[in-house]
Amino acid sequence: MPEQLSSLCAIDGDIYKQIITFVTIVIGWVVVHLLSSNREMKKDKRSLIESVRSTILDLEKKGVSYHTSSITDIEQVEEDIISCLDMVSSRVSHIEESFSSEEIMALRKSITLTNFQTSKKTRTEYKPNSEFVLEIRAATKDLCDKLDAKFYSLY
Amino acid sequence: MKVIDIAKDFSRYPAGRVISDGPYSGEKFRTDYLVSAVNSGDRFKIILDGTRGYGSSFLEEAFGGLVRVCGFNYADILNQIDFVSSRPVYVEEIKEYIKNAGTIK
Numbered sequence: 305m306p307e308q309l310s311s312l313c314a315i316d317g318d319i320y321k322q323i324i325t326f327v328t329i330v331i332g333w334v335v336v337h338l339l340s341s342n343r344e345m346k347k348d349k350r351s352l353i354e355s356v357r358s359t360i361l362d363l364e365k366k367g368v369s370y371h372t373s374s375i376t377d378i379e380q381v382e383e384d385i386i387s388c389l390d391m392v393s394s395r396v397s398h399i400e401e402s403f404s405s406e407e408i409m410a411l412r413k414s415i416t417l418t419n420f421q422t423s424k425k426t427r428t429e430y431k432p433n434s435e436f437v438l439e440i441r442a443a444t445k446d447l448c449d450k451l452d453a454k455f456y457s458l459y
Numbered sequence: 460m461k462v463i464d465i466a467k468d469f470s471r472y473p474a475g476r477v478i479s480d481g482p483y484s485g486e487k488f489r490t491d492y493l494v495s496a497v498n499s500g501d502r503f504k505i506i507l508d509g510t511r512g513y514g515s516s517f518l519e520e521a522f523g524g525l526v527r528v529c530g531f532n533y534a535d536i537l538n539q540i541d542f543v544s545s546r547p548v549y550v551e552e553i554k555e556y557i558k559n560a561g562t563i564k
Contacts, residue, residue: 409555
């Protein structure tokens, strides 16, 4: 009888060891999976930020050029600017839901609130060092700074 | 509830501030769609999605103009309109124009 009991205990001990080993493996796998998916998500966000940043810098060039020079295909340029701004507005909300709209609004306003999509008679060509143009540059910088801060917080 | 879908009911390419800027300006949208909807006194929904995007001048003239030009009360307008957009920035911007037009007055 005691021999049977001790052999049963030995079997139980083996089962416990196997269960502990199995649970440890599963926990390890879950932890590695979570860390890896978190790392991938951060990587994706960083690449999204880089792409948005590049679009914003492109927008700055287009906006400044639009307001400082005479353009032949003006409607096409206007539509291009509107499309880019729309894309930035959409993508930024994918970077972070709580991403403040303040800087995006400032950039949109600096380029499209006045002297934009107007009839040719009322359109003004500003000087490159005018306050109007400096406002576009400042709004671009503020938005890029904010994206940079988000970018580096993802390391 | 009345629904105004800008892309379907007005244009996929809204552009410009005043009527002389083009056929789908903010002023045109305001006078043809918004004024009657606000005058009805009922709540209504505006769908902003589906267009190629909006210039700030269009949004300011269409929505800020309701207060600045037409003399509606800004708080009433904000209570009356439900905005639907996948870009939160448009809704925030519109609300800012409506509020600013009301407070500047």
